[in-house]
Amino acid sequence: MQKTIRLKAAAVSLPLLFLPALASAADFDGGSLSPLWGVPFAGILLSIALFPLLAPAFWHHHYGKISAAWALAFLLPFAAAFGVQLAGVQLVHALVAEYIPFIILLTALFTVAGGIHIRGNLHGAPGLNTAILAIGAVLASFMGTTGASMLLIRPLIRANDNRVHKVHVIVFFIFIVSNAGGALTPLGDPPLFLGFLKGVGFFWTAQNILPETLFILGVLLALFYAIDRHYYRKEGVMPVDPTPDTPGIGFDGAANFWLLGGVVALVLLSGFWKSPVAFDVFGTEVGLPGLVRDVGLALIAVASYKLTAPKVHADNQFEWEPMAEVAKLFAGIFLTIIPVIAMLKAGTQGPFGAIVSAVTRADGQPDPAMYFWATGVLSSFLDNAPTYLVFFNTAGGDPAALMTTYASTLAAISAGAVFMGANTYIGNAPNLMVKAIAESRGVRMPSFFGYMAWSVAILVPLFVICTFIFFR
Numbered sequence: 428m429q430k431t432i433r434l435k436a437a438a439v440s441l442p443l444l445f446l447p448a449l450a451s452a453a454d455f456d457g458g459s460l461s462p463l464w465g466v467p468f469a470g471i472l473l474s475i476a477l478f479p480l481l482a483p484a485f486w487h488h489h490y491g492k493i494s495a496a497w498a499l500a501f502l503l504p505f506a507a508a509f510g511v512q513l514a515g516v517q518l519v520h521a522l523v524a525e526y527i528p529f530i531i532l533l534t535a536l537f538t539v540a541g542g543i544h545i546r547g548n549l550h551g552a553p554g555l556n557t558a559i560l561a562i563g564a565v566l567a568s569f570m571g572t573t574g575a576s577m578l579l580i581r582p583l584i585r586a587n588d589n590r591v592h593k594v595h596v597i598v599f600f601i602f603i604v605s606n607a608g609g610a611l612t613p614l615g616d617p618p619l620f621l622g623f624l625k626g627v628g629f630f631w632t633a634q635n636i637l638p639e640t641l642f643i644l645g646v647l648l649a650l651f652y653a654i655d656r657h658y659y660r661k662e663g664v665m666p667v668d669p670t671p672d673t674p675g676i677g678f679d680g681a682a683n684f685w686l687l688g689g690v691v692a693l694v695l696l697s698g699f700w701k702s703p704v705a706f707d708v709f710g711t712e713v714g715l716p717g718l719v720r721d722v723g724l725a726l727i728a729v730a731s732y733k734l735t736a737p738k739v740h741a742d743n744q745f746e747w748e749p750m751a752e753v754a755k756l757f758a759g760i761f762l763t764i765i766p767v768i769a770m771l772k773a774g775t776q777g778p779f780g781a782i783v784s785a786v787t788r789a790d791g792q793p794d795p796a797m798y799f800w801a802t803g804v805l806s807s808f809l810d811n812a813p814t815y816l817v818f819f820n821t822a823g824g825d826p827a828a829l830m831t832t833y834a835s836t837l838a839a840i841s842a843g844a845v846f847m848g849a850n851t852y853i854g855n856a857p858n859l860m861v862k863a864i865a866e867s868r869g870v871r872m873p874s875f876f877g878y879m880a881w882s883v884a885i886l887v888p889l890f891v892i893c894t895f896i897f898f899r
Contacts, residue, residue, distance in 0.1 A: 455517060457769025458777040464766035467501035471759045472808060475853055476875035490752065494759030501763045517765050519709045525813070526761040528721050529617065530754050533573050533856055535690050535724040535731075540570075540577030541745040542683040542735035551587035553655040556596055557648055559583050560603045564644050567608030568615040568633075570687060576605045576857040581743055584868045591662040597865045597872060598881050599651040603644060605857040606849035610640045610842065614694060616855070618806075618815030618844040623698050625819065626826030627837070635838045639897050643846060646889055680739040686731050693723045749863035753856050760853070764809055771805075771817045783821055793822050795898040799839035803847030803890065807854045815844040839898050846890065850882045851875065 474493050478486035486493070506514035549555060559579060566575040583600060587593045609615030611633040613623035619632055678684075697720035704715040739745075770778045777783070782805075786797040798818060805814045818840045822829060829837040848855035852862055852875055862872050873881065 455513065455769055456773070457766065457771070458773035460766055460770055460773075460778060462770070462778045464501070464505075465770070467497045468760070468763035468767050470500065471497040471756075471763050472853065475756060480874040480876070491755040494755050498759045498762040501766065505766070516710045518762070520711045521761050521765055523708050523711045523713060526758060528717065529757070529761075529812070529856075531721045531724050531728075532571075532617075532690075532694070533753065534750060535728040536571050536574040536687075537577050537750050537860065538728040539683045539686045539690060539731045540574050541743055542680040542686075542731045542739060543578055544679040544739045544742045545578075545582040546677040546679055546742070549582060549586035551583070551590055551593070551596070553652055553659050555586065556583070556655055557652045559586070560600060560651060561644075561648055563600070563604030564608030564648075567604055568611040570691065571614055572605050572609035572616055572855065573857045573860070574687065574690070575608065576600070576861050579604060580861050580864055581868075584865060584870065588868070590659075592658045593870060594872065595651070595654055595658065595881075597861065597870060598878065599647065599654075601858050601861050602849045602882075602886065603647050603651075605861055606855055607640065607643050607647065607846050610636055610845040613698065614691060616845045616848070617812040619841060620694065620698075621812055621816055622819065622826075622837075622841065625816075625824075627830060629698070631830055631837075632841055635834055636842050639838070639842050639846075639893060642893060642896070643889060647885075650885065679742065680735050682734060683731055686727050689727050690724060693720045693727075696720065744868070746867065748867065749860045752863050753859050756853075756859065757856060764813065767809065768813050768817060772820065774821065786818070786821065793833060793836040795835045795839040796894050798822065798836050799843040799894060799898045800890075801843070802840045803843030803850075806844045807847050807850035811844045811848045811855060815840060818843075835898065842893075842897075846893075847886075849886060850879065852878055 471494060474486075474490075474497065478490070478493065502514060502518060505517070549559075559582075563575045563579045566578070570578070580597075580600065583596065584593075587596050590596075606616075610619070613620040613627075613629060613632070619627075622632075623629060697716040700716040700719075702715040706713045706715075706718065771782065774780065775783045782801060786794055786801050788794045802814060802818045805817075819829070819837075822833060822836050822840065849858070852858045862878075865872050872878070
């Protein structure tokens with residue numbers, strides 16, 4: 428029998444939000460909500476899209492306050508309408524079960540990858556750039572899209588710092604390394620890791636969406652090579668390379684590779700280790716394996732930062748601002764998304780019932796093509812991890828059935844969540860990190876809608892073709 432340890436915390440950091448009986452709060456029924464509860468979520472998305480374009484200086488100094496304001500715009504009215512107790516439960520669940528583990532994992536990968544410096548000056552010719560993107564695509568499924576992105580984005584920018592036109596290099600890096608490359612294992616992208624924790628086999632995704640992944644990556648790499656070759660032939664390079672040539676290529680901070688192995692081991696451990704011990708934190712259950720994972724990842728991040736020589740961080744131009752931006756913006760996203768996910772979970776009878784009905788055929792069977800697009804489109808604007816769970820549950824939620832009888836449906840959900848996270852900057856956390864790092868290196872990245880112009884022109888037609896080939 429499962430042993431649950433109730434945490435009767437004597438000191439609570441938010442005493443005004445929580446009542447003593449939080450743990451017994453009623454379940455949250457999204458079917459009774461008005462779609463207007465999605466306004467704060469739409470507001471934070473529009474803020475991310477418009478403020479950097481219309482008021483960049485204001486956004487740079489106050490994006491954390493804007494994110495907090497939208498979070499409060501949901502939380503305070505929700506507490507007034509449904510009670511402080513239920514609002515507290517939802518806040519704790521979003522923070523403890525979702526946001527904190529999410530940020531700890533990203534921080535560990537960001538810190539460890541930022542402690543590895545690829546020494547030497549590469550020259551960003553089309554062949555080399557394509558090779559770096561291909562290597563990143565392979566690494567993404569084994570060290571996560573965040574880890575692979577943080578490891579390779581800096582040397583890629585340095586290799587192309589003498590190129591006149593280089594925005595396309597970063598955009599395709601986001602498409603390939605920060606998203607599609609993470610489709611083959613639960614380590615690659617958070618949605619697949621959630622599926623792994625739900626009972627989906629570790630190697631199931633590699634066995635079932637390998638053709639789709641190879642198709643997407645192959646076309647993107649070929650298209651990138653053609654575009655990069657065009658610009659390279661048309662513009663050449665600048666007369667002076669800002670980065671001086673070096674005798675060879677090497678690694679500094681190589682001890683971080685061992686720490687990266689520790690990150691992988693802890694993530695795997697939390698999935699395979701089944702413990703009866705769980706802690707109840709104001710109605711949110713925290714299992715011992717997850718707690719060990721998160722504490723271990725935090726310790727690895729601290730160890731990496733302390734053990735890495737300052738020169739390595741300086742050479743990498745390592746700074747916390749990209750991680751801080753992701754942490755502040757996703758805090759607002761994880762809170763304002765609460766009613767949106769609840770309304771989706773309400774199914775066909777909920778406010779978003781039309782979306783749920785759209786993924787089911789007339790005979791009652793799931794439609795893989797519609798699951799691919801519904802999961803993908805929502806993952807482009809919502810966080811792709813909870814979106815994956817919504818459609819995982821919509822398709823029945825039984826991992827044994829989804830891996831066999833409805834394998835094509837689970838493949839469509841998995842592919843949609845991972846591939847279409849590249850459609851916007853907020854579809855996947857590494858997208859924002861890469862954008863922030865590129866801008867800190869002087870690359871004029873597209874605005875929110877400017878980036879979407881790239882994704883609509885390149886990715887959407889590719890996804891349409893993918894639908895007709897794999898998800899009919």
